Structures are given as C-alpha cells and as structure tokens.
Amino acid sequence: MTFFLHAGFGVALAALVTFTGLSVGRRDRKHVLFAVMMFVLAAYLMLAQLQYRAPDWETMRPLFRTAWWMVSTYVFLLGWFSCEYAGIRLPRFVRWGAAAITLVFIVWNAVNPETLYFERAPTVAPKVLWGNQVYMIEGTYGPGGYAQQTFTTCVFLFGIGAGIDLVRRGSLRRGAILSTSNALLLVAAAIDVQREVAGADRPYLSEFAVAVMALLMSLELAIDFRIQERKLDAAVTRLERFMTVFLDVRDRVNTPLQTLMWSFELLQERKRPASEHEVLRMQRAVEKLVELSEELKRETAADDLRGGRDGPTVR
Amino acid sequence: MAPVVRSMLVVDDDEDLRELMKEITSSMGVEEHVVAGGLRELEGQREAALRCALAILDVNLGPGAPTGVDVHHWLRREGFDGRIVFLTGHAEHDPRVRAAAEIPGTRVLRKPIGMADLAKVLERT
Numbered sequence: 001m002t003f004f005l006h007a008g009f010g011v012a013l014a015a016l017v018t019f020t021g022l023s024v025g026r027r028d029r030k031h032v033l034f035a036v037m038m039f040v041l042a043a044y045l046m047l048a049q050l051q052y053r054a055p056d057w058e059t060m061r062p063l064f065r066t067a068w069w070m071v072s073t074y075v076f077l078l079g080w081f082s083c084e085y086a087g088i089r090l091p092r093f094v095r096w097g098a099a100a101i102t103l104v105f106i107v108w109n110a111v112n113p114e115t116l117y118f119e120r121a122p123t124v125a126p127k128v129l130w131g132n133q134v135y136m137i138e139g140t141y142g143p144g145g146y147a148q149q150t151f152t153t154c155v156f157l158f159g160i161g162a163g164i165d166l167v168r169r170g171s172l173r174r175g176a177i178l179s180t181s182n183a184l185l186l187v188a189a190a191i192d193v194q195r196e197v198a199g200a201d202r203p204y205l206s207e208f209a210v211a212v213m214a215l216l217m218s219l220e221l222a223i224d225f226r227i228q229e230r231k232l233d234a235a236v237t238r239l240e241r242f243m244t245v246f247l248d249v250r251d252r253v254n255t256p257l258q259t260l261m262w263s264f265e266l267l268q269e270r271k272r273p274a275s276e277h278e279v280l281r282m283q284r285a286v287e288k289l290v291e292l293s294e295e296l297k298r299e300t301a302a303d304d305l306r307g308g309r310d311g312p313t314v315r
Numbered sequence: 316m317a318p319v320v321r322s323m324l325v326v327d328d329d330e331d332l333r334e335l336m337k338e339i340t341s342s343m344g345v346e347e348h349v350v351a352g353g354l355r356e357l358e359g360q361r362e363a364a365l366r367c368a369l370a371i372l373d374v375n376l377g378p379g380a381p382t383g384v385d386v387h388h389w390l391r392r393e394g395f396d397g398r399i400v401f402l403t404g405h406a407e408h409d410p411r412v413r414a415a416a417e418i419p420g421t422r423v424l425r426k427p428i429g430m431a432d433l434a435k436v437l438e439r440t
Contacts, residue, residue: 247406251375254404254426255329261427262335266342269430281331 008211012042044070052134065113086162156186256285319437322347327373374403
C-alpha cells in the first residue's frame with residue numbers, strides 16, 4: 001500500500017513540475033490550475049502516508065486537519081479545472097457559491113476538524129492492509145462529512161457532465177478522459193463512503209483514484225499541448241506564407257496606383273476630358289489592381305486563415 | 316516654377332507608367348527623354364542615356380531581370396554623371412530597396428508620389 005502511495009506522490013510531483021514549467025509565460029489557465037492541483041495532491045499523499053503511521057488521534061489530528069484542507073482545496077480546484085478544460089463558463093452565483101462552500105469547510109476544519117467529518121472525535125486502530133501495518137481512523141459520519149461528500153459528489157458529477165458536453169461538441173478524446181477521470185473519482189468516493197458506513201477493513205480508494213486521475217489528465221494535457229503546438233506551427237507557417245504574399249501584393253499595388261494618381265492629376269491640370277488612350281491606360285491600371293486583389297483573395301481562401309481551430313473548447 | 320532638367324532617363328518595367336511619366340515631365344519642361352523597360356533595352360540607347368542630366372529608375376524591373384540597382388551600377392560604370400533617383404513601390408525592408416538606399420548620393424522615393432513631388436525631382440540643382 002505504501003508503494004502505491006509513493007507512486008501516486010511521484011506522479012503528482014512529476015505532473016506538478018511539468019505543468020508548472022508549461023504554465024510559465026503562458027496564459028493557459030488549465031495548466032496553471034492543474035499544476036496547483038498536483039501540488040495539493042502531492043502534499044495530501046505525503047500527509048496520507050504520515051497519517052497511516054500515526055498511532056493515536058492526538059498525533060493524527062494535525063495531519064488529518066491539514067489533509068482535509070488539501071481535500072477541500074483540491075475538490076474546488078477540480079471543479080474550476082473542469083470548467084476551464086471544457087471551456088464552460090458557469091454563472092457567477094455558482095462559482096462564488098462553490099468558493100463560499102469551500103471556505104466554510106476550510107474554516108470549519110480550522111475550528112474543529114473532528115466534526116467536519118465525524119460525529120465526534122474518532123478513534124485510531126492498528127490494521128494490516130495489503131501486508132502493511134497501518135493505523136486507521138474509526139468513526140461515524142457526521143453532518144459535516146455528509147455535506148462534504150455531497151459537495152464533492154456534485155463536483156465529480158459536474159466533471160462528468162463537462163466531459164460529456166465536450167464529446168457532444170466533437171472533442172471525443174478530451175471529453176472521454178475528463179468524464180472517465182471524474183467517474184473514477186466518483187466511484188472511489190462512493191466505495192469510501194460505504195467503507196466508513198460499514199466499517200470495512202480496506203484503504204481509502206479515493207487516494208489511489210486521484211493519483212490515477214492525475215496520471216490520466218497529465219497524459220491528456222501533454223497530448224493536448226502537443227496538438228496545440230502542431231496547430232500553432234501550422235498557423236505560423238500559413239501566416240508567414242500569407243504575409244509574404246500580402247507584402248508582395250502591397251508593393252505591386254503601388255505601380256498601378258501611381259499610374260492612376262498621375263492620370264487623374266494630369267486630367268485635373270489640363271481641364272479636358274480624357275482621351276480614349278488615357279482612358280484605356282487607366283482601365284489597365286484598374287485591371288491590374290483587380291488582379292492583385294483577386295490574388296490576395298485566392299491566397300486567403302486557399303489558406304483559410306481563420307480555420308484550424310478545434311471547436312470552442314480550445315483556448 | 317524652378318528651372319527643370321533638360322533631359323531625363325526613365326527606366327521602369329511598366330509601359331503605361333513610363334509613357335505617363337514622359338507626358339507629365341514633358342508638360343513640366345523636360346525636352347528630351349530616354350525611356351527603357353530594363354537594362355538590355357537601355358544598352359541599346361547607351362549614348363543618349365549617358366547624356367541625360369537625371370535618371371529615374373524603378374528598383375524592381377521584373378522577375379529575373381537586372382534590377383534598378385544594376386542599372387545604376389551600369390550607368391556609373393559607363394560614365395553617367397547626372398543625378399539618379401530611385402522610384403519604387405517596394406518597402407524599405409526589401410533587399411533591393413535597401414541596396415538602392417545604401418548607394419551614396421542617391422534618393423529613393425516610394426510610389427505613389429504626386430506630380431508636385433515629381434516636379435521637385437526634376438528641378439535643376
């Protein structure tokens with residue numbers, strides 16, 4: 001079991017380093033959010049290991065409190081991340097409401113960590129799980145515990161819905177991974193609730209589910225980043241090509257423009273109608289301008305400079 | 316109006332513009348014109364070209380053709396001692412325009428220019 005927690009910690013740490021690096025100098029909020037989530041997750045998994053070694057509630061209490069700050073923060077960040085990832089903008093009252101609920105949990109945890117989760121102060125009992133001697137909390141869920149689980153479930157359900165919405169909008173892979181990750185967390189949380197209620201002897205699955213989710217999302221964000229990079233490369237190439245044509249046309253426009261300018265000035269100065277020869281000369285200049293305009297239109301149409309974006313979800 | 320040059324050379328690959336410039340400068344008092352679409356055509360009129368007091372050269376004389384800068388070098392090599400002005404539609408960052416601008420004692424004008432500006436170019440110095 002310790003091995004899996006270490007592995008989860010490693011995944012979170014690697015993702016933290018990677019996405020912190022990717023976030024530097026970029027305005028992609030989902031990478032920043034994911035990096036913060038991974039920081040919180042790494043801290044939580046480290047605390048989880050320490051908790052499994054704490055032999056009594058007094059030793060475990062500060063660890064438990066800090067870990068639950070991490071959980072509350074992580075759940076809030078996950079909801080925010082799902083919004084950013086799926087390109088969904090929630091109404092202000094929902095966003096502020098979620099922030100307020102999280103704040104209540106954080107303050108509650110600061111004041112009295114026992115009742116945030118349990119009915120009263122829990123006990124700690126030694127257990128052997130997957131060959132490891134660990135200490136685990138034994139307590140009964142209180143209203144705070146149920147409130148927190150309900151809020152967490154809402155965030156997971158929202159994440160699943162956001163993924164389905166992405167799939168509907170044509171981003172199959174991105175949507176499927178977001179929904180699967182959140183579904184995994186939801187199932188693990190449901191099993192953990194059942195564990196608390198029934199008092200079964202098994203580790204908390206959410207800890208592993210969240211590590212698997214971190215791995216899945218890291219891979220997905222990395223793939224997404226590469227795809228975006230390729231699209232950007234292609235867009236730069238298209239723009240460079242268009243720029244060359246545009247500059248060439250801009251310069252070539254000046255000669256027929258010069259002909260027209262002098263022709264009109266000459267006519268104004270002479271104060272007589274243009275001869276047929278002069279009219280033909282001006283006509284040729286206009287034809288050259290039309291030809292250049294067509295060339296520009298053809299180039300724009302061929303390159304489809306406004307295209308190449310993967311629906312509204314791509315930032 | 317200030318006195319203008321008596322003779323001028325016009326090198327531009329656009330026939331209409333060459334012809335128009337000839338008409339306008341004639342109306343401004345220039346008496347003799349030598350016009351060419353490029354260096355090869357100019358070589359055929361060497362003697363007349365070298366007698367001109369002013370040369371107005373386009374910089375880009377068509378794809379693959381010698382540029383206005385090449386024409387400038389040819390003129391100087393052949394002993395042309397008049398003023399040389401480049402008239403171009405291309406921007407300053409174009410390497411040919413940059414090469415023209417770097418030649419000491421020459422001016423580079425950007426198309427389109429008005430007749431008043433052209434008249435100033437024709438003024439005898």
